[in-house]
Amino acid sequence: MAVVGQVLRSEWTKIRSVRSTVWTLATAVVVTVAVGVLICTLARKDFGSMPDERRLAFDPTNTSFAGMGLGQLAMIVFGVLVVTNEYSTGMIRTSLAAVPQRGVFLFCKLLVATALVFAVGLATSFAAFFAGQAALGEHRAQLGDPGVLRAVVGGGLYMTMIALFSMAVAAMLRSPMLxxxxxxxxxxxxxxxxxxxxxxxxxxxxxxxxxxSKIMQVVAPVNDETPYGPWGGFAIMAAWTAAALICGYVLLNKRDA
Structure with a gap:
């Protein structure tokens, strides 16, 4: 356990000392909230001219997450950089020499990065929701409405899983560009x-x-034929991520640094 604690502290130092990783997280927050507010403002202005069918299917909660698409771009970059920075600089040899148990090394790196992403993602999701609902005015949803809290927490989980999936792919490929x-x-x-x-x-x-992304929906889209619900969709995403993590671990154990 002492070794794990030391590796965790080491990985935390690596992440916070690299400016590119810090800036990508900051970018994810700003872009997600800003774009969400913009789309919510436009939706409020256009709501009166929407057809009745679109009004019934309007999801104010999910609309506030309209910036999540660009926010996940920054999360993908963060996930890739966290893993591949050491390969780019050649420091991976030093790291693996210091921590020869490659499973411990990978686990600690992913644990620290995932915890950080979850904290940032959850804060971003709540900020995007409250800012977006303020922009929607009378069309806004309340956090206590059915399904809303689940969707907002789900936004943080979604961003976390995107970053973790990206880390797993980077562990397989080792190259940031690839x-x-x-x-x-x-x-x-x-x-x-x-x-x-x-x-x-x-x-x-x-x-x-x-x-x-199904976990961030409260109102189902028109003619939605998706055979799974919010948590079923998240389980599918988690399965993809778990498979990628297993492949990344296997390849890390088999290859030289």
Missing amino acids: SLGILMPFFFLISNILGNVSATRKIGRYLPDQAG
Whole structure:
């Protein structure tokens, strides 16, 4: 346990001493809240001209998370940098020499980074909700309304899982450019295409981001045929992440530094 404590402190020092990781988290907060407020302001102005069908399906809680798409971009970058910074600088050899138990090394790195991301993600989710609902005015939701608290906490969980999935992929690939080159198109191109084309929509809904985002919904979209609920979608996302983590651990054990 003493070794684990020392490794945890070491990993915390690594994260907070690298400016790029700190700035990516700050960017995630600002972008998520700012874009959410902007979209909520536009939604309030356009609410009167919406068709009745769209009004009935309007989800004020989920609307305040409209900036989550850009916020997750920063979380992906953070997750990749946390793992690959040591490979880029060559410090990974020193780290593994100091902590030869690679499972302990990876566990401590992921634990510290995940705890930090969860704290930031949860604070961001609550900030985006309250700021967004203030912008919505009379159309706002209350935190005590059915499903709202779950959706707001779910926003923090979603951001945490995105970052953790990115860390796992980075542990497999070790290269920041290769990791980002795969993750960015996967989440922002492939997932959108599969989710919006009728022939592949049933496949797209089982991708980690689309399944996981279900936890932030309070009102189901019009003609929603998704066969799982908020927590079912989060479980799918967690399964993707667990599989990636197992692969990352196996490859870390097999390869040289």
